[in-house]
Amino acid sequence: MxxxxxxxxxxxxxxxxxxxxxxxxxxxxxxxxxxxxxxxxxxxxxxxxxxxxxxxxxxxxxxxxxxxxxxxxxxxxxxxxxxxxxxxxxxxxxxxxxxxxxxxxxxxxxxxxxxxxxxxxxxxxxxxxxxxxxxxxxxxxxxxxxxxxxxxxxxxxxxxxxxxxxxxxxxxxxxxxxxxxxxxxxxxxxxxxxxxxxxxxxxxxxxxMPELTETALLSLLFKGCPELSENGRNTLCRLFLALTEKHAQGEISSRAVDLRGLRSAVRMMQFGVTPWQAIAMGMIDKCMEEEEREIAGDVVSLFIAKDSTVERFFL
The missing domain is CATH 3.40.50.300 (P-loop containing nucleotide triphosphate hydrolases)
Incomplete structure (x- = not known):
């Protein structure tokens, strides 16, 4: 790749x-x-x-x-x-x-x-x-x-x-x-x-500083991770905003709402790490409490299946 x-x-x-x-x-x-x-x-x-x-x-x-x-x-x-x-x-x-x-x-x-x-x-x-x-x-x-x-x-x-x-x-x-x-x-x-x-x-x-909007996040992913496909960018954007909403509702801490972690996950996927594992390493597993990790994992499951392959995310 x-x-x-x-x-x-x-x-x-x-x-x-x-x-x-x-x-x-x-x-x-x-x-x-x-x-x-x-x-x-x-x-x-x-x-x-x-x-x-x-x-x-x-x-x-x-x-x-x-x-x-x-x-x-x-x-x-x-x-x-x-x-x-x-x-x-x-x-x-x-x-x-x-x-x-x-x-x-x-x-x-x-x-x-x-x-x-x-x-x-x-x-x-x-x-x-x-x-x-x-x-x-x-x-x-x-x-x-x-x-x-x-x-x-x-x-x-x-x-x-x-x-x-x-x-x-x-x-x-x-x-x-x-x-x-x-x-x-x-x-x-x-x-x-x-x-x-x-x-x-x-x-x-x-x-x-205003909250990160969907438009700004899509632009950031487009410019910072140009190898992502349009579908890949849209999926990761929706995932990140869904985690942000869970944090706003007090269900998870801000640890999983990690833009640096999202970019790290994209880079790891380019080296063959599966999308689920990359998101877990970059975002979900930064949550210290098991219950919080489960909630964050449930959110991720709405957008990325555990058997998803990296080809889905790249051009």
């Missing part, structure tokens, strides 16, 4: 796709002008292309306007709404290198700003991702920002307000370059999350 070739989109390709979606040409021109005024320093971290193009004109225009006006952006929404995809798209379109920081309950100030370390027998400062990003004028994507303790996040306050700087012990004052932006993502539904404290929340503008 033909294996999937992963396409990656640079800023120009994303901009062209957004223009086709009807995104404001004036906003896109403003981004081009901003990028020309803020070139990336030679020899620094490269600007990374992305595997998918985010779709949603209103959301894109809101995000572009916020970043162009110098604001930091907080993307809020449930699972599978494209928060990280949008953040990566924005960085590529603005032509900025990205520092991705995945937050967790043990995150502390040193993990963000840096710490002293030994190098060649000497104590030197090893900058953390926030310091590196601030000094390079990049985009910092703080994934699930509400997972970290508020006392750890407090170090960001002076960096993200009008002061635009932070005092780092052992390193001195770090100033946020004018081209640097911070994009946070948060999901209220994950275990271990908490409310973002008011002081930090006030330093962001908030963009609420």
């Amino acid at each position: 033909k294996k999937q070739v992963r396409v990656r989109y640079d800023g120009a390709a994303i901009e062209a796709a957004w223009a086709e979606q009807g995104v404001s040409r004036a906003l896109l021109d403003d981004v081009n002008a901003w990028r020309a005024q803020n070139p990336v320093a030679a020899g620094g971290r490269p600007v990374s292309p992305v595997p998918f193009v985010y779709e949603g004109r209103a959301v894109i225009e809101g995000a572009l306007a916020a970043l162009l006006s110098g604001e930091h952006l907080l993307l809020v929404g449930p699972k599978a709404t494209g928060k990280n995809m949008l953040a990566a798209n924005l960085a590529a379109v603005f032509g900025r290198p990205v520092w991705n920081v995945s937050f967790h309950v043990q995150m502390d100030a040193e993990g963000l700003l840096g710490t002293d370390t030994l190098r060649d027998g000497r104590v030197v400062f090893r900058p953390g991702p926030i310091v590196e990003c601030a000094e390079a004028g990049g985009f910092a994507v703080l994934d699930e920002i509400n997972m970290a303790r508020n006392e750890a996040l407090a170090v960001l306050h002076s960096l993200l307000d009008d002061r635009g700087m932070v005092e780092v012990p052992g390193h001195g004052v770090v100033e946020l370059q004018p081209s640097a932006r911070v994009i946070g993502t948060m999901n209220h539904g994950y275990a271990g999350t908490r409310e973002l404290n008011e002081a930090l929340a006030s330093r962001f503008v908030v963009l609420r």
